[in-house]
Amino acid sequence: xxxxxxxxxxxxxxxxxxxxxxxxxxxxxxxxxxxxxxxxxxxxxxxxxxxxxxxxxxxxxxxxxxxxxxxxxxxxxxxxxxxxxxxxxxxxxxxxxxxxxxxxxxxxxxxxxxxxxxxxxxxxxxxxxxxxxxxxxxxxxxxxxxxxxxx
Numbered sequence: 001x002x003x004x005x006x007x008x009x010x011x012x013x014x015x016x017x018x019x020x021x022x023x024x025x026x027x028x029x030x031x032x033x034x035x036x037x038x039x040x041x042x043x044x045x046x047x048x049x050x051x052x053x054x055x056x057x058x059x060x061x062x063x064x065x066x067x068x069x070x071x072x073x074x075x076x077x078x079x080x081x082x083x084x085x086x087x088x089x090x091x092x093x094x095x096x097x098x099x100x101x102x103x104x105x106x107x108x109x110x111x112x113x114x115x116x117x118x119x120x121x122x123x124x125x126x127x128x129x130x131x132x133x134x135x136x137x138x139x140x141x142x143x144x145x146x147x148x149x150x151x
Contacts, residue, residue, distance in 0.1 A: 002045025003075065011047045015075045022121040023075055026082070026129065030071055033130040037138035038070055046083070048072030051138050061149060070141050071133070079110075079117040082129065086136045088114035089148045097132060104128040 005011035008027065015023050027047065031040070038049040043066065050067035053059055060066045072083040087094045101109045104125035110117040118124045136144070 004045065005042050005047070007042060008040055008047045011042060019075055019080065019121060022124065023073070023080060025126065026080065026124060027073055029126050029130050030073070030082075030133045033133035034071070035134065035137040039067065041067060043069065044072070046072040046074040048083070051142060055138060056142055068142070068145060070136075076117075079119045080121070080124070082116045082118070083114050084116065084132065085114055086141060086144065087116075087132075089144045090136075093135060096135075097128075100128055100131070101125065 003011055003014045005014060012020060012024060012027070030049065034049055037051070037055060039052045041048060041050050043050075043063075048069060049071045050060075050069045052067050053065075056068050058068075060068050070085055072081075074081045074083070087097055098109065104127060105123060107120070107123045110119065
């Protein structure tokens with residue numbers, strides 16, 4: 001389920017009512033804890049944060065001329081998804097998150113390579129997401145991206 005939106009607010013208005021408040025809280029949790037330098041954007045039917053072209057003119061290799069994506073949020077049919085490219089690209093960050101998750105939730109961690117899925121809104125570990133959001137600066141992400149993905 002992709003939501004076509006031109007802004008974060010536009011995206012949130014299109015989320016089902018029973019998720020809006022939680023989605024907003026998750027968005028604000030990431031937004032208030034990310035290191036300076038990332039920008040809000042909408043892309044690929046999601047809202048998120050990216051490295052602006054002014055900071056990293058090379059942009060995203062999959063979509064030349066686009067800011068380098070870092071974290072995205074999506075309201076899918078059966079869950080809210082948080083996509084964190086740092087977890088995908090940096091094994092030690094993934095290990096940290098997987099080890100910390102049980103300290104913040106009794107639910108089994110449901111995730112893919114970069115996607116953390118939350119099926120029940122009351123199960124989102126906001127404090128852990130806040131900590132995760134602080135873990136990489138713009139410079140850290142650019143260096144990680146270039147060493148893992150840039151050809």
